[in-house]
Amino acid sequence: MTANVELVDVTKQFGNGLVAVDKARLSVAAGEVVCLLGPSGCGKTTTLRMIAGLEHATSGDILIGGQRVNPLPARARNVAMTFQFYALYPSLTVEENLAYPLYAERLSKTDIAARVKRVSAVLDLDGVLHRLPYQLGEGEKQRVAVGRSIIREPTCFLFDEPLSRLDIQLRQSMRTQIIEVLSKLDKPAVIVTHDQIEALTMADRIAVMNFGKIEQVASPHSLFAQPANVFVAGFIGTPQMNLIKAVLGGVDAPAADGTVRAKFRLLGEEITAPVKAKVAELARDCAVTIGIRPRSFEFVGPEMANALHAKVDILEPMGAELLAHLVEGDTDMRCVVPHTTKLRVGQRIGLRCKPGQLHVFDANGILVE
Numbered sequence: 001m002t003a004n005v006e007l008v009d010v011t012k013q014f015g016n017g018l019v020a021v022d023k024a025r026l027s028v029a030a031g032e033v034v035c036l037l038g039p040s041g042c043g044k045t046t047t048l049r050m051i052a053g054l055e056h057a058t059s060g061d062i063l064i065g066g067q068r069v070n071p072l073p074a075r076a077r078n079v080a081m082t083f084q085f086y087a088l089y090p091s092l093t094v095e096e097n098l099a100y101p102l103y104a105e106r107l108s109k110t111d112i113a114a115r116v117k118r119v120s121a122v123l124d125l126d127g128v129l130h131r132l133p134y135q136l137g138e139g140e141k142q143r144v145a146v147g148r149s150i151i152r153e154p155t156c157f158l159f160d161e162p163l164s165r166l167d168i169q170l171r172q173s174m175r176t177q178i179i180e181v182l183s184k185l186d187k188p189a190v191i192v193t194h195d196q197i198e199a200l201t202m203a204d205r206i207a208v209m210n211f212g213k214i215e216q217v218a219s220p221h222s223l224f225a226q227p228a229n230v231f232v233a234g235f236i237g238t239p240q241m242n243l244i245k246a247v248l249g250g251v252d253a254p255a256a257d258g259t260v261r262a263k264f265r266l267l268g269e270e271i272t273a274p275v276k277a278k279v280a281e282l283a284r285d286c287a288v289t290i291g292i293r294p295r296s297f298e299f300v301g302p303e304m305a306n307a308l309h310a311k312v313d314i315l316e317p318m319g320a321e322l323l324a325h326l327v328e329g330d331t332d333m334r335c336v337v338p339h340t341t342k343l344r345v346g347q348r349i350g351l352r353c354k355p356g357q358l359h360v361f362d363a364n365g366i367l368v369e
Contacts, residue, residue: 004030004188005051005156010060012046012212020046022212023060028156028188033179034217035191035199038209038235044192047209048158051190053077065155080149084161086141088133094144095120095129101152119147122181139170146178150185157182157189163198175202196236200224208232230365233291239323239334241359244290248360251280262360266290267328271306273358278368288368291359294323294334299341300350307350308333312343326351 005028012021021043028034036044049055051062053074062069069077088097095116102112120126123143133141142162149157162178163171179202182189193199199206200220207217208231216228227233233241249263249270254277262275282288300307310326310333317323317339324343326333335351343349360368 004028004065005190006061006063007047007051008061008063010047010050010062011058012043012050012055013058019212021050024212024214026207026214026217028190030188031183031186032204033182033189033191033202035193035203035206036209037193037196037199037206040194042209043212044194044209045160048081048160048190048192051156052079052081052158054081078152078155079158080152080154080156081158081160082145082149082162084164086133086145088141088144088148090133093130093132094125094136094140097133097144098125098129098147098151101148105152115151119151122150122184123147123177138166139174142166142170142174143177146181150181154187156187157185159189159191161192161194163193163195171198178202196238200236208235210235226367226369227291227359228367230289230291230361233359233361233367237293239294239336242290242292242294242333243361244292244331244333246288246290248279248282248284248286248288250284251275251282264288264290267308267310267331269308271308271352273353274355275358275360276369279360282362282368287363289361289365291361292353293357294336296354296357297335297337297351298354299337300352302348302350304350304352307352309348309350312345312347312349315343315345 007024007026010021010024013019024047036047038044046055050057053072057070064077098116098119099112102115120129123146125143125147128136128140163174166174191202203220205217205219206223208215210231216232223232223236227236230243234243244266246264246266249265251260251262254260259274260277260280261272262279263270263272302309310328312324313327314325315322320339321336322339322341324335326335362368
């Protein structure tokens with residue numbers, strides 16, 4: 001699939017020596033939605049602004065439609081950007097706000113009216129075309145802002161935290177509407193968000209950023225099932241993955257069915273668990289990190305061997321599920337179980353990881369796979 005937007009080793013360094021984006025590599029194909037996801041200050045918005053031409057890249061290449069656009073100003077890149085703040089003209093009606101970007105293209109009144117009619121129908125704005133922005137709800141304002149972007153028929157769409165000002169119910173509705181609209185346009189789209197639920201539900205692929213670097217680019221399922229490193233593992237998933245320091249005690253020879261089992265020393269105990277064959281390439285007694293999702297635990301008796309043991313510290317009801325915060329020494333863990341599970345604060349329990357759901361990260365925090 002040919003990428004319509006491509007970043008090749010793009011770096012942004014500000015005058016104070018701050019490297020906001022560090023050698024970012026990313027490609028976004030026509031019809032694809034890619035979310036830039038990460039904590040505040042990780043470089044998401046700076047990356048988006050460089051694509052738009054609102055920031056100049058210190059080094060590297062930005063290509064849109066195969067053309068290197070680094071020297072081009074924002075107005076010459078033909079990209080549409082929707083900001084966190086709607087930036088609607090308060091004295092213009094919805095219809096006039098939608099039409100405003102088209103006047104610069106010198107379109108006829110007939111063509112402008114036709115585009116406004118088409119976009120307002122797609123975004124369900126027909127009933128509010130003659131209202132002013134102050135007469136609109138937050139969801140309607142957001143739809144108008146999206147409409148102003150798509151009405152221009154740009155080469156790509158850029159969204160900077162487009163749903164951050166909406167309540168939960170409106171966010172869910174707008175996520176669906178934006179994806180429905182984008183799916184019909186066959187243009188690349190890049191969405192910046194710090195909300196992983198937003199990214200997991202809207203994106204075809206997610207680029208996880210941290211301290212200016214793109215840590216991993218993958219589908220939502222791949223990010224969850226095979227995080228490339230401990231940062232991605234801890235950032236993706238709610239509740240976040242348990243990351244426990246351990247020592248690799250050795251790896252058994254492969255069984256007849258090809259299964260490889262490794263011994264680990266952690267939390268003052270020793271456990272044996274099936275692992276990927278690559279774990280055998282690690283040095284014996286090396287430091288590793290064990291990753292286990294909170295929903296990947298199963299209970300065993302507190303006296304059982306080959307299990308982790310911990311004390312229940314806090315219980316959080318979550319509707320159909322119960323989140324148990326566990327503590328063992330200076331290590332905190334989380335476990336999610338059905339709400340009918342009988343647990344009490346102070347109780348000591350035994351836990352085992354379900355087969356195939358234990359992740360091993362090497363001393364550098366990289367997934368061993």
